[in-house]
Amino acid sequence: MIFIIGIFVYLSFNNVLSKLRSIEIIDDVNIALLEMRKAEKNYFLYRDANALKELAKLGEERYEIIQVSKSYVVPILNKSGRKNYDRLLDILKEYLSLANNAIKTKEVPRDFEAKLRTMGQDLTSVSELLLKQERENVSRTINNNVLMLITSLGVILVIQLILWQYFFSLIIQELTVMERMIKMVSEGRFHEVAVKPILPHNEIEIAIKAISDMARKLEKREDDILQAGKLASLGVLISGVAHELGNPLNNISLMAQTYLSVYDMLGDEEKKNFMGDIYNQTERIRKIVENLLDFSRQKKQELQECDLKEIVRVSLSLVANHLKLAKVKQHVAIPENLPPVQVDASQIEQVLVNLFINAIQAMPEGGDLDVNGSYDPQSANLILEIRDTGIGIQKDYLPNIFDPFFTTKSTKGTGLGLSVSYGIIRQHHGDISVESEEGQGTRFIIKLPAMKK
């Protein structure tokens, strides 16, 4: 761009330069013609043949000069300039022929003087006109050039601004992508960040790729943490399950012992009853073990249309024994007609089991566990509130309770339960928050987006 303008400026200044030269020539012509007019004046003063001859001689010389200069000047002149130049030659030719004729015939026609003067005047006026035109031309060209330069500078400035804006918005755009990715990482939605590997073209894209790679690694690690968290809550569940298994086991043992000792005295119907009872107890064990196995299994996230009420029911059944042992009364209030959610049921169960275990552990003297469900049509969220009447959480602990490895239970806790729960809920595009009053109890609020129809 600047190169083109440079060439343009060079050419137009070259043009101005040659025009100036042509002005110089025309100026010379003009002066020469004025000299000739001086001779003309002399003639009019003395009216002798010598003066006329002198005039004719000067005229011839001028004609010669103008003719020679023509090849030089004409290409530079514009159309009207060229016309005027030719006219100059024509008039001079006629002027000379008039003068020469007078010399030859030695006879001066009556109107000779007047004619000569008029033609002389024409000559000067045309040559002056030519000069004036050319001067104007030059100044116009210079003006045009200046205007052109200013305009092109403006244009360059505007183009630069537009380009700058464009690149700036490109950078902003990529930074926005980066910001969104970092936000997703912070929300634990690694899967979305780690989807498309890109071929980096610039520094920002290298950074984006690094974030994407990091998300992929974090996603893998998150699976491990998720499982570790599950195993941690499983450890707590196991103690309850052991007790829960103890009862049916004991029942079977007692039935079998009695059966063996009184076998001889039993009738067929009684024997059948004994076996029926034993079978029922093994069924009880099977269900407990099945629940536990189902909970502990490591699965890839599987989103399915689920009923939140059912998830709550299953989760409560997993901790039923704990509730019983800790004398915690459960109060579930979830309306029947809640919209479904698209979730991995086993993961949400893991969250709820975590929260229930925490609630139970916060109520060593027993208490109430409220589970309330509702639907907020404005945000299209299902809201699950889990409230206990336990010891509460110390105010300065509250901001940290979702941090990994943060625990208030010293060696008894892993600090994984709530951080894993937080990760799971964020992965489901939901939100989990906590409110607590020491000595009053704790309230967890889970928001999960309702399934779009």
Place this chain on the structure above:
Amino acid sequence: MDQTQEENMSPDKLRIMVLDDEPIVCKRLKPALEKLGYEVDTFTQSPEAMHQIQQTSYDIIITDLKMKEIDGMQFLTEAKKRHPGTEVIVITGFATMETAKQSFQKGVFDFIAKPFKLSEIQEVVNRAAAKIRGPAA
């Protein structure tokens, strides 16, 4: 409930209360202990058992530790307070040393983990009975 309130019972027969929210435990312990010559009342609901010990005393109480409503620890504390002479035998599936120690501190006679053998519980009950009769004899 199948508790019996005999006014004219034999002075030799020791009275035993069995409290467990598993009906099968009650159902199986009752004949196993009656066979040894004890008089046995069984309860599956702890509030009912609590009500019962306000009315009458038992020589031996066999109770589960972890139950709905009133738990075993609370129940045996109350029973011991009312009748210090009552021997309490704890049975529970929640067999940890901590709960065991805790129950011993409350003056519990013995501690039996589920699942248990009928012979095991019979033996412990006999020992408790011997202790009760010992000083009197």
